[in-house]
Amino acid sequence: MPFNRKAHKFNASINEVEIGTGDKAIKLGGENTFPFYSFDGSLGSGPKIGVEITDLGLDAEPEGVKAYYAGCNTIGEIAKKAAEMPGGDFVVLRLAGGDPNGANKSVDDLVAVAKEVADAIDTPLVVEGCKNVEKDADLLAKVAGALQGKNILVMSAKEENYKAIGAAAGLAYGQKVGAESAVDINLAKQLNVVMTQLGVPASSIVMNTGSAAVGYGFDYTISTFDRVRAAALGQDDKMLQMPIITPVASETWAVKESTAAEEDADEGWGPVEARGISMEVQTATACLVSGSDAVILKHPESVKTISRLIRELV
């Protein structure tokens, strides 16, 4: 008997969300199959890669990242270089300096940084907050306003502050909104429901359903992706059909494997930077094959590798 191949097709698809403007604009989502299952259907525009920079400059970055940006003195120059990184599709500005328990930069200063970045690049821009929900509510709303017309994606709208961020970014200024929830399908859905009730069109929402470095609670991340996609495609659940974006670099470059200097690490671990790249590459791969439509990375080597993976599989 020859192999009787059963088709696994869905009558639903993931929304296609455009970010950026002009020639360099990109679309996230659009697929009607599980990740990379091109043998079952369409992958839409295929997964995309964001290149992360932060307002904190390069001092704390790994050597390979510093080397890539060598000669850049302003955040605008860094952004321009990030936009040119081979394999990258968009730039991600993480406003980490806003953290009240960290550098605690003012909202005005950070809005100015966001403007400088947006003016320096013609690729799509994604802006992430500082993780403090009160500060982000104010900061991201103002960033959305200041960059009106750029069609940026404003991340980090959470249960606690989605009203401020959603209303500003998604309604007042016509930007795209990133809905961030904590590794749970019900929380992801709930946030999309309330966000659309607020009036933000479903087609303007991208989800961040949670992320972690592999080995650090990543089991829940995988299952959340798996279940979200099964519901979106298998049950045509409109409130889970948003494309998924996953910050990878900010998780993977913080864990021990990527930070312990060779002399402080366990025996045999070898140079720290190679370990950091491995963490980033493998976590990004795992996110993409589980459901992310876009991953946010920062090391040029990781961006190169993941873009090659995507090219091979799309």
Place this chain on the structure above:
Amino acid sequence: MALSGIQIFKLTPKKNCKECGCPTCMAFSMKVAQGAKQISECPHMSAEALEQLSEATAPPMKTIKVGTGDNEHTLGGETVLYRHEKTFVNKTVYAANICTCMDDAEIDAKLAQVPSVDYDRINERMYTEMINVNFGKDTTPERFAEVAKKAAAVRPIILSVKDEAAAKAALDAVKDTKPVLDGADASNYETFSKLATDAGVVLGVGGASIDELYDTVQKLEKLGNKNLILDVTMDSIKATFEAAVVIRRAALADGDRSFGYPSIVKVNKLTDDRELQQSLVALFTLKYGSIVVVDTMDYAMALPLYGLRQNLFTDPQKPMKVAPGIYPINGADENSVCLTTVDFALTYFLVSGELERSGVPCNLIISDAGGLSVLTSWAAGKLSATSISKYVQENVEGKIKNRTLIIPGKVAVLKGDLENKLPGWKIVVAPLEAVQLVKFLKDMKANGEI
């Protein structure tokens, strides 16, 4: 194909004698169909019926063993495609590659490198479990056998070879170590099946396409050989991914038993690029590789990979917890400084590992936080100033004289509240990540703070 209760019922003796513990043969049949009873529990079943039924009620994917003794690995036996449906049972094993095309020095160096990656993570041993021995061009059977023997002394091996004489020579040398003979295809399956069966080893079978592979598996099954592993490596990354997914799905979702075998993916054949290899090994860990072969497994590649695998194969229903208590580290006593964290096993092992490395005697205090990570338990209200202070007052103050408590950096917000709730204690906020503890404690010590 799984049988329905009615189909099973037709094969029962219909005596309704209740000896199986069910009121009727029909009730028994229903239970068997659901997997709640074994067909062998009916003592009156005819031999033909038994054969027909055991075939039909067998698990969808075979469990295959390779290697021997402590080096035996169990592959396959999965019942679901996604980990939230049911726990995955047999974790992916990894193999490093050597080839007879390498010179002896290179082979010896690689064989020496393989055991160098070997460590514990949350009570699980992490190491490269197997070695793939590839038959290079122009290799004599003697050399292949000799290299195989060397490799088999280090780890269970996969013999990747399509040359019959070489396969035979190698099997003669290493068959007792239970290697995989990976070399059967549409052209040689009869001879290779005989080689594998005679040697009592698992046969790896490949093909140029999914259809060709299927055809060859069916022919092997007809020869009576069901001790198989499917080599799903095709000529491109895309085709290999498709094969890995389509084959596992056919077995588990569509009940096609001929594809119900573990798989092997040779990532080393798909690209020479090390970075892309590590991306692919992660990919095929998630998508259905039972054995994945890479050129070289070094620490940088292993650390994330084994963490990923550990996450993937955990039981989705129950978090891994440790018992609340005072854990003295580095010979700590009642005068040693105290630190606190949660009872999530991963967190506990990461934190206690760093504390040990610091060499500083200290007491690690674990209170009940529902088995959740620091931020998760804090967000869930299970780790609070109240929960910590209560635990410290009830279980620590009577036993420990030291009054400095170091708290995780991620819950720095608890400091003020803890100071109020724990009079007499000095509350110190630690850095965010456990890895920073070594320096932090050494600095505190140098400054005379502890």
